[in-house]
Amino acid sequence: MAKFQSVYPHVLPDISDWPIYKLAKDKENFIKQLEQEVLDKFVEKYGTDLEKIIAKTIYLEKKRCIETPWKIDPANEIKYWSALGKEFQSNKITENPEVLNHELLKKIINRYCEEILGDFKIKTFKFARRFLTSLFKRLFTAAADKKNLFWVSKKKLYEKIIVKGSLDKVRELSTKGTVIVVPTHLSNIDSILLGYAMDGVAGLPAFSYGAGLNLYDLELVAYFMDRLGAYKVDRRKKNPIYLETLKNMSKLTIERGVNSLFFPGGTRSRSGELESSLKMGLLGTIIEAQRSLYQNGKEDKIYIVPLTMSYNFVLEGKFLIENFLQATGREKYIKIKDQARSYRKYLSFFWKLFSASSEIYLSFAEPMDVFGHKLDNDGNSYNHLNQKIDLKEYFTINGSMLTNTQRESVYTKKLADKILESYRVTNIILASHLVAYCSFEYFQEQHPNLDIYDLVNLKIDSLRIELTEFEKIVQYTWEKLLAKADKGEAFILEKYREMRIKDMVQEGISNLGIYHDRKPLVIEKGFVQSQDYKLLYFYHNRMTHYDIHLNQKLKIKEEIIFE
Numbered sequence: 013m014a015k016f017q018s019v020y021p022h023v024l025p026d027i028s029d030w031p032i033y034k035l036a037k038d039k040e041n042f043i044k045q046l047e048q049e050v051l052d053k054f055v056e057k058y059g060t061d062l063e064k065i066i067a068k069t070i071y072l073e074k075k076r077c078i079e080t081p082w083k084i085d086p087a088n089e090i091k092y093w094s095a096l097g098k099e100f101q102s103n104k105i106t107e108n109p110e111v112l113n114h115e116l117l118k119k120i121i122n123r124y125c126e127e128i129l130g131d132f133k134i135k136t137f138k139f140a141r142r143f144l145t146s147l148f149k150r151l152f153t154a155a156a157d158k159k160n161l162f163w164v165s166k167k168k169l170y171e172k173i174i175v176k177g178s179l180d181k182v183r184e185l186s187t188k189g190t191v192i193v194v195p196t197h198l199s200n201i202d203s204i205l206l207g208y209a210m211d212g213v214a215g216l217p218a219f220s221y222g223a224g225l226n227l228y229d230l231e232l233v234a235y236f237m238d239r240l241g242a243y244k245v246d247r248r249k250k251n252p253i254y255l256e257t258l259k260n261m262s263k264l265t266i267e268r269g270v271n272s273l274f275f276p277g278g279t280r281s282r283s284g285e286l287e288s289s290l291k292m293g294l295l296g297t298i299i300e301a302q303r304s305l306y307q308n309g310k311e312d313k314i315y316i317v318p319l320t321m322s323y324n325f326v327l328e329g330k331f332l333i334e335n336f337l338q339a340t341g342r343e344k345y346i347k348i349k350d351q352a353r354s355y356r357k358y359l360s361f362f363w364k365l366f367s368a369s370s371e372i373y374l375s376f377a378e379p380m381d382v383f384g385h386k387l388d389n390d391g392n393s394y395n396h397l398n399q400k401i402d403l404k405e406y407f408t409i410n411g412s413m414l415t416n417t418q419r420e421s422v423y424t425k426k427l428a429d430k431i432l433e434s435y436r437v438t439n440i441i442l443a444s445h446l447v448a449y450c451s452f453e454y455f456q457e458q459h460p461n462l463d464i465y466d467l468v469n470l471k472i473d474s475l476r477i478e479l480t481e482f483e484k485i486v487q488y489t490w491e492k493l494l495a496k497a498d499k500g501e502a503f504i505l506e507k508y509r510e511m512r513i514k515d516m517v518q519e520g521i522s523n524l525g526i527y528h529d530r531k532p533l534v535i536e537k538g539f540v541q542s543q544d545y546k547l548l549y550f551y552h553n554r555m556t557h558y559d560i561h562l563n564q565k566l567k568i569k570e571e572i573i574f575e
Contacts, residue, residue: 020179020215023186027134030217031269032241036132042264043125050121050260054253055114062113069120069251070097076248084228096120117253124257130238132218140239144208173209176503177376177438181389182317185379186216188391189313190269192298193219194431196287196320197275199327200227206273207240209374220265221273247279259297266301266314276431282336284329284550286320286435286557290428292421299420299427302382303407313391313403316427318377318434324444324523333550341465373442375503377434383423384430436557440503441493443520448551450485451475451533451540453562468545475542482540485566487513492560502558524551
């Protein structure tokens with residue numbers, strides 16, 4: 013295999029200098045530290061009431077094993093929790109139940125620590141990234157020329173990954189502190205692509221990042237994720253011991269200077285919309301980590317980098333929108349199986365991606381500190397008056413550096429608001445999303461008395477609009493978006509500024525329909541139509557946050573659009 017080479021030179025060329033590798037070498041001590049910190053927090057918070065927390069955890073875990081078992085679960089899972097339940101019951105009749113409950117709590121924490129933490133070995137990491145490079149190149153070649161299935165094209169994956177925004181500044185700051193990338197989340201492939209892109213395109217040390225435990229059902233995917241810095245997140249587990257262990261693992265990892273990547277929205281966007289709310293738990297660990305560093309006399313700073321991912325088509329789009337409609341429409345929908353959990357689906361997606369003319373866009377926002385303040389290239393923070401500030405003052409009360417949970421929850425909320433604001437500004441508008449938005453808005457206006465659940469279930473020929481008329485609607489919407497971009501409220505690719513609306517419509521409809529068997533949009537005999545209204549709705553939703561309200565304008569279209 014050819015030697016791996018990233019687009020940007022690596023900030024730290026020697027992998028043995030990477031913080032994530034140093035953490036992996038010290039994994040045993042890290043787990044001991046993590047166990048002790050979680051144990052101390054529970055003892056301090058609950059004291060003699062630990063018994064209730066342990067009882068709740070054992071009950072929920074036994075229930076999970078019965079109601080939502082996964083292939084990835086350990087073979088002895090139900091036996092383990094049943095045995096633990098018996099041990100817990102026997103503790104109640106001993107002379108020192110508190111001591112024994114502490115031991116039981118420590119045992120549970122240890123199990124979670126061992127489950128959550130991944131590993132990082134240089135040899136396997138190097139093999140993994142070379143293998144992915146080779147695999148992606150072969151898939152590209154196979155997609156372009158099916159006869160040459162084993163000829164390795166020189167075209168690399170990063171030629172399909174287009175980076176925009178403040179990457180140079182992110183690279184600079186990564187040498188001065190710890191970088192936390194907080195991306196939007198659309199697909200199960202996000203983790204794989206981001207892990208590869210940070211290494212192969214951005215030239216940054218490997219990130220620690222959370223991956224849903226369900227992805228580990230695929231052994232090959234699990235193999236690479238473990239070696240690209242992933243840690244496991246089991247969203248079935250809602251008990252306080254697991255959640256506290258997960259949060260403290262994130263906090264301690266950040267304190268050790270490991271660059272981290274996690275999806276603050278918590279899960280894939282089911283509706284296709286840009287995130288409108290974020291989970292406070294892991295975001296709060298960033299604030300805690302910064303305060304803890306200062307309390308320990310360190311000056312290390314943590315830098316937050318919002319990142320938006322833009323796809324022309326999403327691997328599991330059909331499943332996601334069905335899932336969303338089922339959750340919001342309840343009895344009108346039956347939940348379908350996630351279609352992205354097989355090797356065939358992954359390979360099919362990449363095949364279609366590489367054979368298409370479309371790309372994946374990563375848009376790096378301006379980095380900010382843990383309170384959302386802007387930064388200069390040296391990592392100094394500035395407030396809204398452009399005054400240099402010292403972050404330690406935010407954690408200080410009457411001259412002392414103190415922990416104040418209530419105050420830090422307010423800080424976390426403000427940080428979340430800043431990240432969401434950044435998403436809206438840096439999200440890259442693709443032609444595929446533009447045509448999906450315009451066509452579905454037109455569709456809604458044509459059926460004003462139907463709710464979304466009835467609308468997406470109409471017969472296929474219910475949407476039919478002349479291509480020339482549709483181009484005028486796209487033209488109107490595009491002018492509104494350009495005006496927003498000029499005010500810094502949207503991100504427009506330069507290639508689109510020079511493109512004719514007619515060509516943009518053709519590109520958007522073509523890219524939107526590449527992957528799916530039933531196309532969200534097609535052009536037939538001079539008319540724009542849809543073969544799948546639910547998918548069309550999914551891709552339409554990516555632009556709803558711009559508040560263009562096109563359907564309201566379409567009601568007076570004769571005056572505004574078709575003069």
